[in-house]
Amino acid sequence: MSLSVRIEREKRTVGIMIAMYCKHKHNSQQNLCAECMELTEFANTRIDKCIFQEDKPVCSECEVHCYRKDMRDKIKQVMRFAGPRMMYQHPILGIRHLIDKRRFKYIDPKVYRSLKKQDNQ
Numbered sequence: 434m435s436l437s438v439r440i441e442r443e444k445r446t447v448g449i450m451i452a453m454y455c456k457h458k459h460n461s462q463q464n465l466c467a468e469c470m471e472l473t474e475f476a477n478t479r480i481d482k483c484i485f486q487e488d489k490p491v492c493s494e495c496e497v498h499c500y501r502k503d504m505r506d507k508i509k510q511v512m513r514f515a516g517p518r519m520m521y522q523h524p525i526l527g528i529r530h531l532i533d534k535r536r537f538k539y540i541d542p543k544v545y546r547s548l549k550k551q552d553n554q
């Protein structure tokens with residue numbers, strides 16, 4: 434597996450989930466509404482900058498809260514809405530997402546603190 438596969442998949446999954454959410458909740462047609470567009474860009478940037486890269490857990494399970502509070506609330510709503518629907522509409526990505534979700538959930542506190550520090554710089 435090349436280094437970017439996991440990251441690319443995460444971006445694709447998040448993008449699809451936001452699109453589903455926007456279509457249902459905001460009645461968007463072809464394009465996302467401005468709010469969801471911003472959320473997508475934000476999520477992609479966070480994924481690119483994710484310190485775990487290939488070992489990345491899914492964002493919702495991650496111990497490092499790199500999302501800004503308002504964005505985190507939005508993405509949570511999106512996940513809650515689109516998560517179950519992924520299994521029907523995009524079963525492969527949905528299953529991969531569940532597998533990714535099972536990845537490590539525990540981070541060494543020492544590592545966590547040093548990450549926190551980096552984050553604040």
Ligand SMILES: [Zn+2]
Nearest residue numbers: 455459466469
């Ligand atoms: Zn929207």
